Amino acid sequence: MEIAAQPAETQEESVNYLNVNHTVKSWLLTLDHKRIGILYLLSISLFFLIGGIYASLIRLELVTPRGDLLTPEMYNRVFTMHGVIMIFFFLIPSIPATLGNFLLPLMLGAKDVAFPRLNLLSWYIFIIGGAMMMYTLVSGGIDTGWTFYPPYSSIYSNSQVTLAGVSIFITGFSSILTGLNFMVTIHTMRAPGLTWFRMPLFLWGMYSTSLIQILGTPVIAITVLALAFERTLQIGIFDPKLGGDPVLFQHMFWFYSHPAVYIMVIPGMGVISEIIASMTRKAIFGYHFVAFSSLAIAVFGFLVWGHHMFTSSQSMYQGLVFSLITYAVAIPSAIKTFNWVATIYKGSVSYDTPMIYALAFLGLFTIGGMTGLFLAAMGLDIHLHDTYFVVAHFHYVMVGGQIIAYLGGLHFWWPKMTGRMYSEIWGRISAVIIFLGFNLTFFPQFVLGYLGMPRRYHAYVPEFQTLHVLSSAGASILALGFLMPGIYLTASLFFGKKAEANPWQAYGLEWQTASPPPLENFTYDPVVTHEAYDFDSVKEIQEAREKVAVTA
Amino acid sequence: MSAHSEHHVVPVKVYLAIFGALMVGTALTVFVAQFNFGVLNVLIALTVACIKATLVILFFMHVAYSSRLTKVVIGAGIFWFAILIFMTITDYRVRQDWHVGLGSLEKPAAEQPAAPQPSGSGH
Incomplete structure (x- = not known):
């Protein structure tokens, strides 16, 4: 049977979305979700590199207590640009726009997203916003911190705040359009038999993320626009001198920007569910709970923004409510974590590169999440607010959670996306290096923050130097770890072994089609007949598919 | 669709x-x-x-x-906007309590709209 099946396989491989047309025009005008996913991958990788260079400058500066590498003004610009680029141009689009774009229709058994033109438009909008941010960067940058708090940002800052605000405003539309597209696609284009509760958990994650993108992003867009108006036209909205209220900005900013953390991490959780299920060969324990916890995080995530404002003269009564809800939002995250651990328990675990990332995620995200509860406690937050403890906390969630999940997902679906296998050894080595480098970078920052090192300072008291040097040493290891996948993944495109349709023997529609997938994803009309993660059926489905291919 | x-x-x-x-x-x-x-x-x-x-x-x-789904989407948008407004306005309503002290809240705005801010004292 295998011999007979081979011609069909090679025939499928002969025309795929990558080799169907090689011209630049075919890429720039493509409506194929897979190609758009690749375009996003390339763009956000560039932004990650730029954001990473800024991060390196920050860590280099902090090696010594005296600010001797950068001037204070320059340092302000460097950490602001690091934050703005990483958050708005890498973390937020990373999983939804790259893996999401590539995988969502494949997982649904659809030929494309619901609105392919809108999908391409969202990439162009992203590029326009990104280009404006690049211009902001070369024309002086911004120095307000990524949070743009007025009245500094609206009146006093002598940097490109308006330009950066407009750039974020524009980029926001890219995010909204992607969310809209995904939501409509999931509602209307599921393959026959693919009920909501048969969907892979990655799709539940994407759906929840889309919800936040659609409901939250307009608020940040209007907030930065209002800031730009205040700055250019002196309309009093946030500046007390003009009759405005700076705390209003914080309310509006965090109404989006806290849920935005979930835009970043929920897709990561979806990726982790897929990896853990495939690498343990078990259905995710408590599938329904994990699915609904994504939605719960998305919804409750909108009710916690005030925990960023405990020390900003927000009402104490309001603070109490926000603190309580913040504690509550930890519950769905914990549900996920416990269910993942329960899935691994007695599973047939293979420690391939994606699984190493998934395991790293479990530990790092737990630390990141738990330290969030420290900060949600109103009393303790007064001590920890605006210290390195906060910096460490959100890097544990953002890097330890989101980026680790993104890299895990990228490795997991790389064979599907490119049709090539990467070097497994190098994959594992780099995953371990990233894990070690990450912890060495950010764990000392918890201690630094607890001891009182404020964030956003370019000089500090000499007592903190040892911890800062440890952190900077970790950052160099982390940078090396991040560079490695860039090298071996690129090398795999030229020298990698050809990937089979289903190299991990995973369950899911995306693994039933060729690697890389044909232009319209499937050479047949997929029908779903099994529950999610029914690994016992993988072989059966594969054999049935081969039979159909041979007879056809 | x-x-x-x-x-x-x-x-x-x-x-x-x-x-x-x-x-x-x-x-x-x-x-x-x-x-x-x-x-x-x-x-x-x-x-x-x-x-x-x-x-x-x-x-x-x-x-x-x-369709009903479209109405739900519109409703969700309005509901979320209401969350933003409600939580922000409640902050404004009770923020004064903390800074000015309980009891002084009954008086402000209505009687003397143009009066200086309830109190800058202590800040």
């Missing part, structure tokens, strides 16, 4: 009626602005504006004739 299949043709009369209602609303807002109703000024203006916005959403944007 499915909403497209049930395209509803709205008679021109309806559009004109809504346009008329919007114009009346605008005239009403301008007219009312000439009188001082104290704290009700903003309330009246916003009520008229909300009614006008609802008409636009229901008829010009065809939500009145759309």
Whole structure:
């Protein structure tokens, strides 16, 4: 049977979305979700590199207590640009726009997203916003911190705040359009038999993320626009001198920007569910709970923004409510974590590169999440607010959670996306290096923050130097770890072994089609007949598919 | 997507009626602005504006004739906006309590709208 099946396989491989047309025009005008996913991958990788260079400058500066590498003004610009680029141009689009774009229709058994033109438009909008941010960067940058708090940002800052605000405003539309597209696609284009509760958990994650993108992003867009108006036209909205209220900005900013953390991490959780299920060969324990916890995080995530404002003269009564809800939002995250651990328990675990990332995620995200509860406690937050403890906390969630999940997902679906296998050894080595480098970078920052090192300072008291040097040493290891996948993944495109349709023997529609997938994803009309993660059926489905291919 | 299949043709009369209602609303807002109703000024203006916005959403944007799913989406947007407004306004309402001290809240604004801020003392 295998011999007979081979011609069909090679025939499928002969025309795929990558080799169907090689011209630049075919890429720039493509409506194929897979190609758009690749375009996003390339763009956000560039932004990650730029954001990473800024991060390196920050860590280099902090090696010594005296600010001797950068001037204070320059340092302000460097950490602001690091934050703005990483958050708005890498973390937020990373999983939804790259893996999401590539995988969502494949997982649904659809030929494309619901609105392919809108999908391409969202990439162009992203590029326009990104280009404006690049211009902001070369024309002086911004120095307000990524949070743009007025009245500094609206009146006093002598940097490109308006330009950066407009750039974020524009980029926001890219995010909204992607969310809209995904939501409509999931509602209307599921393959026959693919009920909501048969969907892979990655799709539940994407759906929840889309919800936040659609409901939250307009608020940040209007907030930065209002800031730009205040700055250019002196309309009093946030500046007390003009009759405005700076705390209003914080309310509006965090109404989006806290849920935005979930835009970043929920897709990561979806990726982790897929990896853990495939690498343990078990259905995710408590599938329904994990699915609904994504939605719960998305919804409750909108009710916690005030925990960023405990020390900003927000009402104490309001603070109490926000603190309580913040504690509550930890519950769905914990549900996920416990269910993942329960899935691994007695599973047939293979420690391939994606699984190493998934395991790293479990530990790092737990630390990141738990330290969030420290900060949600109103009393303790007064001590920890605006210290390195906060910096460490959100890097544990953002890097330890989101980026680790993104890299895990990228490795997991790389064979599907490119049709090539990467070097497994190098994959594992780099995953371990990233894990070690990450912890060495950010764990000392918890201690630094607890001891009182404020964030956003370019000089500090000499007592903190040892911890800062440890952190900077970790950052160099982390940078090396991040560079490695860039090298071996690129090398795999030229020298990698050809990937089979289903190299991990995973369950899911995306693994039933060729690697890389044909232009319209499937050479047949997929029908779903099994529950999610029914690994016992993988072989059966594969054999049935081969039979159909041979007879056809 | 499915909403497209049930395209509803709205008679021109309806559009004109809504346009008329919007114009009346605008005239009403301008007219009312000439009188001082104290704290009700903003309330009246916003009520008229909300009614006008609802008409636009229901008829010009065809939500009145759309599928239930579309209505849920619109409803969700409004609900989320309400969360933002509600939580922010409650902060404003009770923020004073903390800084000025309980008890002084009954007095402010209404009696002396142009009076200096309740107190800068202690800050």
